[in-house]
Amino acid sequence: MVGKCTITQQMEKDKYAKIIKNQAKNLGFDFCGIAKAGFLEEEAPKLESWLNQNHHGKMAYMANHFDKRLDPTKLVEGAKTVISLIYNYFPENELSAGVEDYKLAKYAYGTDYHFVIKDKLKKLLKDLQAEIGDFEGRVFVDSAPVMERQWAQKSGLGWLGKNSLLLNKQMGSFFFLAEMIIDLEVTADPPMVKDYCGTCTKCLDACPTDAIVQAGVVDGSRCISYLTIELKESIPSEFKGKTENWVFGCDICQDVCPWNRFSKPHQEPDFQPHPDLLGFSKHDWEEMTEETFQKVFKKSALKRTKFEGLKRNVSFASEKYNSE
Known part of the structure; x- marks a missing residue:
């Protein structure tokens, strides 16, 4: 009788996993992986070391909620399952065509992800509750203390590359990660245990600010994405001439990654660039007014750096050429 009950329970958990993956696919998610919720024991010392070395720079929030980052049950009471999802943002065409053009990270081309x-x-959570029944959960998109790359790896969606990003064999790394933490027990996927980077060091070699201090460890305070987005004060002079015209974010370590040869253009209309942005010249960036900024980037992730921050970044990048 006990055996029969166990088999029935397992069949239920298998059924839930299938429903979740089907619904995720219907909403446009490229991959969906499932992991058993629990304390990330192996990550605790790594996170502590990263913080102690001040690799988070001025991102004080990274040091907050240490326990919550490592334990999803502190985010969702009674959490049993962490669902990780991948959503493609790789564009059909890059906005910057020339070497001297100012550049935006590809994820910021369209509407704020x-x-x-x-x-x-x-919608996914609501649809699942309608189909499966009563269970509770929360959804996360890079806005709460969730170690998304680690959970994605634990759910079999990829491995952590030398640039610390999640790499997926089918599509590289130009995608967003999102999570759903629920109190429903679901059959978990096997974790990705193999590292497919091998001896490749292209990302380490290409980083102009030497932000990747060792395989899998990024000194955030040296990363161009940090300097152009997270840092609210003046960009340190030691990085003059090293930001390579990136004015919001940076894709260098992804652009050189061999796995991104498998990237395919996304199918999300909301990620298409604002029409005015398509023809932006270097002069347009340098002479941008706040009115233009508010119009072109009204729904963009660039709102995060604000008009003053973007002007600072453009000015810092332009000094490379003005001083030559």
């Missing part, structure tokens, strides 16, 4: 994906996640 927080809104686009959060809406999809809310």
